[in-house]
Amino acid sequence: MQLLQYIIQQTQLSSKSVENTISLLNEDATIPFISRYRKEMTGNLDEVEIGKIVNFKEIFEALEKRKKAILKALEEQNVLTAELAQKVNNSKDMIALEDLYLPFKKKRKTKAETARLQGLEPLAKMIMSQRVNDLEHTASKYTSNEVETIEDALEGARFIIAEWINERTDIRNNIRRELERYSTISSKVVKKEIDNEKAQKFKDYFDWSESLMRIPSHRLLAILRAENEGFIRVKIEIDKERVLQKMEDRIIRSQNECSEQIQLAIEDAYKRLLFPSLSNEALSIAKEKADENAILVFAKNLKQLLLGAPLGEKRxxxxxxxxxxxxxxxxxxxxxxxxxxxxxxxxxxxxxxxxxxxxxxxxxxxxxxxxxxxxxxxxxxxxxxxxxxxxxxxxxxxxxxxxxxxxxxxxxxxxxxxxxxxxxxxxxxxxxxxxxxDPLAELVKIDAKSIGVGQYQHDVDQSKLKKALDTTVESCVNTVGVNINTASESLLSYVSGIGPKIAENIVNYRNENGSFTSRTAIKKVPRLGGKAFEQSAGFLRIKNGKNPLDDSGVHPESYALVDKMAKDNKVKVVDFIRNKEVLQKINLKNYISETIGLPTLEDIIKELEKPGVDPREKAKAFSFDQNIKSISDLKTGQILPGIVNNITNFGCFVDIGIKESGLIHVSNLSDTFVKDVNAIVALNQQILVKVLEVDVVRKRIQLALVK
Structure with a gap:
């Protein structure tokens, strides 16, 4: 399967949109630049859709890289057939690919390998044929100094059969389906930790059981953290007897001495090889999904925080x-x-x-x-x-x-x-x-994980978390735009196409040569070449510069077009800007070309109407209830002002002016079902809450949103 076909299949986006986006990404274009200035090429894809293309592109490339490594390993072992090569090349995910490679994977010394070295593989094959009449007599032929008894020979043959069963893709996939649909995750407290003060925050999971498929991401991460800290033990369970019966139905075709040996080998394969491996795989997949969920929540919260209301240039x-x-x-x-x-x-x-x-x-x-x-x-x-x-x-x-x-x-x-x-x-x-x-300008100086708007951020995949948060910061910075003459090195480093080194060069150049007076002057910065200028220029602002368009989101590549529009309407560019009466009369169809279509033209007009406008709201003053100074001052039924300071999938936390934040559980946010907490409240939103319950000992406060 080719990259284009794979991404289209995964995203359901149009072929042209995906193909052009891949082309732009291969030219090192950034997501903000593509979504803002290449709408005609992408079919007006937004940052989220382009982000999905980036994600699936990386998955596909990782899969292809692994395929090449496996094909090379198989070739070196002289086991690569045309049929096997085709199966490897046609694999659509990493799990299926690794299953194909499993029988050929170099293993540490296993019981099966030892049995093979003892010459027991022919006996294993005869047992699997299920046609041996006198198994004891047949097995006796395989006794030796190393294999002293008939039972030793049969046991060794069973180890080999168990390994064959373990390597069967159909059996592995059947157990995977059982784990996916019917497995439970349970936890029990470690007895010596039951009175541990640190363990008490995980008290709910001292004796817990739930469907692995249905467990919410935050709960799974909490349980795994408790296990990691040694407070509980976690188990994955499925109906063992049903799985074994299904395995027997697939493998056993007769009722004789061979089938008895195969049945023992099936039980051994399940207990020793299949279940430990595949239950860990199922838990790993569930953890990966929980990570993705937690990272998504963190990224949403971070975006709201970074785009929080600035007070502006005040003393x-x-x-x-x-x-x-x-x-x-x-x-x-x-x-x-x-x-x-x-x-x-x-x-x-x-x-x-x-x-x-x-x-x-x-x-x-x-x-x-x-x-x-x-x-x-x-x-x-x-x-x-x-x-x-x-x-x-x-x-x-x-x-x-x-x-x-x-x-x-x-x-x-x-x-x-x-x-x-x-x-x-x-x-x-x-x-x-x-x-x-300006929350955005200051918070970009801090590692996003330290800002405190996520949950279990130390428990999720750190590379995926960093990537998601960096993408979020980049999106926010480019959404607002950056004044190149006042921005810090940290803020500039997140501008599309710039990065840390060029940001450092910009600040050094600014310190040595004074403020930039035009966007074109940016090209004088060391290492800021044509590509970096193309990617960054539209997001950088020059206040009171020579060209009024330099303080707008209009890209320099469109300046000539704006000049033409102004001339056609018999006004100067400076008089054209903010002139809604003239701007709204323009027939945009007259300016459509091979490279510029209506989406870009509409963006240009929008920018000309309100050049460089900050999309964020202005900060509003707020006061907590002056009578509430500690958790002991809270009483059930009180109505209090608060500020949302964290959002999770199970509700939101609210600062009511004391050390402990209160929780509005998702069930107390609305009278109707809430699918997305962010649809009801936003980070830093000022709200009224009602106190439902106060647990002073555990320092927990339950709240409800007051409409």
């Missing part, structure tokens, strides 16, 4: 709150540059409340502060309540900002390079303030 006073060590205060200008930093000690044990209020008020006035960002960690509520009491001379909005990953950033090389003369506490506070200004 910020940011506070990293604390008790004994005090609160670290920094003041930032509109661009996020550090203007001032110092400590205040408003809480226990120092309790310098009045001094702290005076200091915050004074700093707000001195630095023309427009908003205050307070980290949501230790002493956050107390600090927020303190700030809310201050009577500022000018209007100052107060925001509580997630600190997740701030400590990772503050100790990172990126932070040390940005602030070499300041300690981690100052860097952490700066990060909190910048997150309020």
């Amino acid at each position: 910020i006073l940011a506070i990293d709150p604390g008790f004994r060590s005090g609160c670290k205060v920094v003041c930032l200008n509109e661009q996020g540059d550090l203007l001032h930093n110092e400590n205040i000690y408003p809480h226990e044990p120092q309790k310098q409340t009045i001094e702290a209020i005076k200091k915050i008020s004074s700093l707000a006035e001195s630095y023309n502060i427009e908003a205050i960002a307070i980290g949501n960690g230790t002493a956050s509520r107390e600090t927020e309540q303190l700030v809310q009491k201050i009577q500022f001379k000018n209007k100052v909005e107060v925001f509580v900002v997630s600190e997740a990953g701030a400590s990772i950033y503050s100790a990172s090389k990126i932070a040390r390079d940005e602030f070499p003369n300041y300690d981690v506490t100052v860097r952490g506070s700066v990060s909190i303030g910048r997150r309020l200004q």
Whole structure:
């Protein structure tokens, strides 16, 4: 099967769309670039559809690579026939391919191999023929110094037969079907761990059983984590007797002494070879699906977080709150540059409340502060309540900002390079303030896994997780666009076609030569060649540049077309932009060519109407219930404001202003069935919740969404 045919079969997309997308990918085009600027070639495929093509392309290429390796190994063993080569080449998945290779795979010394070396393979073949009348007499001919008794000979023959049974594709596939449809996964607590405090969070799985096919991804990952930490033992089970009967029906054709030996070999093959291998395979497949599910949820959450509402270019006073060590205060200008930093000690044990209020008020006035960002960690509520009491001379909005990953950033090389003369506490506070200004620009500096919007991120396939999260960050950065004259190296590295090295070169060039005045000037950056320019230019913004189109999503390759449109309408390009009256009168069909069709033309008009518009909403101030300071203050039935801070397949977690987040189970999100939690709530959404249940000992809070 060819790559094109395989992807079409898997995605059900049109042949032309897939073929052109593969061609673009082979030319190192990125997903954001293809989906945004090559719509005519792909048939208007979006990023998700192109991502599927990329995924299946990689799967196919891995399969083809494995086929070549297997064919080479078979050829070296002199066992490759035309029929076997055809079967290998026609394999459509890795499992079927490995099953074909199994009989020829070099094995460590097995019981069957030992029996073969003892000369027992002819006896095994005679038993499998099921035509031997006097088996004891026949087996006696195969006794030797190594095979002392008839029973030893029969046992050795059974080992060989068991291996043959294990290598039969039809039997393996039959057991796979049983495992897929009817297997259960069960767990039991390890007795010595039953009172272990760390094990208590897995208490629900101390005695658990469920269909492997139906188990939700989050539960499977939790069970496997508990097993990995040594708190429980996990078993996969199917109806052994039914499987054995099906195997016998396929193999045994007579009722004699041979069939008795074959029956014993079947039981041995199942117990020793087939079930251990295929149950592990089934669990591995279930784990892979659970990983994919968890990674998808993580990626969705990350996208919502990265595209969270920015406050924009405002002067910020940011506070990293604390008790004994005090609160670290920094003041930032509109661009996020550090203007001032110092400590205040408003809480226990120092309790310098009045001094702290005076200091915050004074700093707000001195630095023309427009908003205050307070980290949501230790002493956050107390600090927020303190700030809310201050009577500022000018209007100052107060925001509580997630600190997740701030400590990772503050100790990172990126932070040390940005602030070499300041300690981690100052860097952490700066990060909190910048997150309020622009969450995307700040959060890209942190390893996505450290942001804390997923579940079991350390338990899933790490390479797949990294790839999915990097793709998500890249998509978000290119959706918003990047100001090349202010963007950090981290932010620039995610722009289509750029990457870390060119991002470093851009920043160095900017530092040495000043701001870029046009997109074409970007070509002067070392190693930023024609391909990188093509891929990146449309996503980079030049504010107040020579060409007004440089601050839009219009790609430079379409500038000549825009000039023609403007001339045809007797206006200059600068007057053409935002001129809805003129733009809406244009007959786009007049500008269709071999390379540019309606989708691209419609995108150009949309950009000209609102060039460089930020697709994100603006940040809104929010206040928690001032009477709730700890979990012990919660009572059943209370209605409280909260912010969604994590989304899973089984519900969402809500910050209600205390250390512990509450859970709205999926069943409490709506009166009707909820297929997708993201369809009901979004990350960072401000909502009202009702307290259903409070477990102070286990620190669990059950909530319901208030409509």
